Amino acid sequence: MKKIANILVEKRIVILIFFVIFTVASIWMMTKVKLNSDMTQYLPDDSSTKKGTEIMLDEFPAGSSFNIMFKHLSDIERLAIRSELEEIPYVRSVSYEPDSDLYNQDSYTLYTVNLSVNAYTPAVEAVTDTIKNEFKGYDITMSGDALGNSSKDIIPKLAVIAFVILMIILFIMCSSWVEPFLFLATIAIAIVINMGTNIIFPNVSEVTNSISAVLQLVLSMDYSIMLLNRYRQEKEKTADKFEAMKMALAGAATSISSSSVTTVVGMLALCFMSFKIGSDMGLVLAKGVLLSLICIFTVLTALILIFDKAIERTAKPAFHIKMDAIGKFSFWARKAIPVFFVLLFIGAFFLRGKVGIAYTMSDYYEINKIFSPKNNIVVLYDNADEDKIATLAQDWEENGDIDTVNAYSTTLGREMTYDEMAEAPDMETSMVAQMYNSYFAYHPEVGTSTSPEKIVLTDFLQFLQNNVAVNPQYAELMPSDMAQQLVTSMQQIPQQMMAQEMTAAEMATTLQMDFPIVEQLYSFYAISKGDMPQGKIAIYDFMQFIID
Incomplete structure (x- = not known):
């Protein structure tokens, strides 16, 4: 390590220029990194x-x-x-x-x-x-x-807060006003290079891209402090700053490298998550920590030597936390502390299931503070299971935590009575009931049609005169020329036939009308008498029947 330390110190300016150029190139490469916002991937x-x-x-x-x-x-x-x-x-x-x-x-x-x-x-x-x-x-x-x-908006705000807190801590704990800026300059170069070299991946998660800089900063800052402290210790032994830095690098390399390797392995462990964003984050952060380690041994070494006099001129008392009381307490409670943490572990194990899990960012969005949030869940099923899903959809509709259920069985496939159907398309109840009667006539297994098999001729003619002729809805069934034709037919019909019951086919022949029209009028006749069809039809089947 001493040979490497010699090279890092003696070639410090060349190395620093190289990393500055690499940083500029990384800024350009950052614009070419593909970001992925689709978490489903x-x-x-x-x-x-x-x-x-x-x-x-x-x-x-x-x-x-x-x-x-x-x-x-x-x-x-x-x-x-x-x-x-x-x-x-x-x-x-x-x-x-x-x-x-x-x-x-x-x-x-x-x-x-x-x-x-x-x-x-x-x-x-x-x-x-x-x-x-x-x-x-x-x-x-x-x-x-x-x-x-979600991540675009909130994570940068958290990054700013973290940066401010870190700067406050560094200014309080460091022995010079210049040291925090050297640390940040070194880590900033490492962060930019890490973000630029993400170009080696097909794409990077937007979440990873947003948080990697902050995590890299906090994970790597310790290494900078360790190197500078070791350098300060070596300077007390020799007045030559270059020799002191060589000794500091050689002496701190083992501890810094060991610590960084532990962190890198921990980040790579994320790659074994079943949720693949773990691999995305793990690779980026592991690379970032490794680059931070390299920059601390190279860039920070050069910066410390360049600003050595500035560090001495801006020296200040560092804040040190007295640990005597904590040490005495730890020794006094050395037997109770392990028991306490065992109990804490057991309690945490049983309470872990009580932690609420957020599936959406509903509390974050400003809109949801004014309007009640809506969470949509999509359930896919095979068309062969349509009947089973209809039962499930009905159960879901009755669930108080569910507002609405949109499925084939609750929309186009939903079965309705004639009065429910009349409300859906905003049609006259009598008209829909007549169509139901016609449908049930073709599909008796579905419902019961109330169209009479036979009607007395006199009753039917009075019905046409009093109900049909004056109803605009049935103008197509009985235009004005047909009304005149019925008057002529009535004059020609023998009196004894007027009290005779007739089927729709017989009535059509007698009055010289089209059978389909008479058949519809028979249905309307029953509805006008209050005999409504019994049964339900799916909306899709009903509409298809009308079209066909």
């Missing part, structure tokens, strides 16, 4: 969520969504802005209801923007940039998983 291959995500991408069209909250909008602006949002490229639809508390709270207005592209794509960023440009004069807040903005 790090799920284990055997994870049901991973498999479900892959099926969704293969079987269903791309899509994602995010929320945008406006403040102080008038009623006219609220509807106008929804229309403007819908005109933005890649926006499939915008969810907003003017009269709903889910979208309106005091002076706040919420829109859910549904996109035709997957989350974490450049198209999403294009949409948000367009929104920011078009609504510059408005007070807006955006959030949502599609934006991938």
Whole structure:
């Protein structure tokens, strides 16, 4: 190690220039590192969520969504802005209801923007940039998983706080006002090089990229302090600073290297996590600690020698924590302390299951402080299990913790009575009931049609005159020329036939009307008498029946 120490000291300027150039190059390489915001890519291959995500991408069209909250909008602006949002490229639809508390709270207005592209794509960023440009004069807040903005926003703030705390501690504990700046300059070079050399990976998680700098800083700072302390000790033995640094490097290399290797191995252990982001973080941080070690032996060595006089001129009393009392207590309680920690371990073991797990950033988003957060869960199933899922969906709808369940069985596949169906498409109950009667006539296994088999001719004619002819809904069934035709037919029908019961086919022949029209009128006749169809039809089947 003495030979290496000699080279590091004697070639310190060349080495420092090399690392400065490497740092500049790393700044350029940082711009070429691909960042990944899609956390689903790090799920284990055997994870049901991973498999479900892959099926969704293969079987269903791309899509994602995010929320945008406006403040102080008038009623006219609220509807106008929804229309403007819908005109933005890649926006499939915008969810907003003017009269709903889910979208309106005091002076706040919420829109859910549904996109035709997957989350974490450049198209999403294009949409948000367009929104920011078009609504510059408005007070807006955006959030949502599609934006991938959770770590972008909060982690830099935490990094600033950590940096300030670290600087305060260094200024208090160091023996010179210059030392903290030398430490930070050295670690900063290591951090930049680490972030630039991430270009060797296909991509780096956005989370890893955000926290790696802070973690590298705190994990490596000890090595800088260890080297400088050893240098100060060696200077007390010799007046030659170069010789003192050589001795410090040779003497501290073993302890610093051992400590760093332990840290590097600990970071690499993250690679064995089933959640693949552990591998992403482990490799980046292990590389960062190794680069910090190299920079401390090279860059910090040069900086200490260059600023040696400045360190001496800015010397100050260092704050030292007196450990005498703690040492006496540790010796006095040496038998009780192991027992205490065993009990603490047992207690922690049983309490670990009581820790709440956060599955979303709902408390973080500003929008969720105004509007109740919504957490959507997607459940994929094979179409062959449709009947089983219908039962499950019904159970979920009855769960008080679940607001709504959107599935085939609860939407298009949901079975409804005629009056429930009338409310859905906003149609007349009588018209829907008539269609139900027609459907049940074709599918008697599903429900019971109340269309009469036979009607007295006189009753039917009176029904046409009093109910059908005056109802605009049935204008197509009985136009004005048909009404005149019925009057002529009535004059030609023998009196004895007027009290005769007839089937729909017989009635059509007698009155010279189309059989399908008479068949529908028979159904309407039963409904006008209060005889409603019995049974339920799925919305999809009902609509398909009408179309066909």
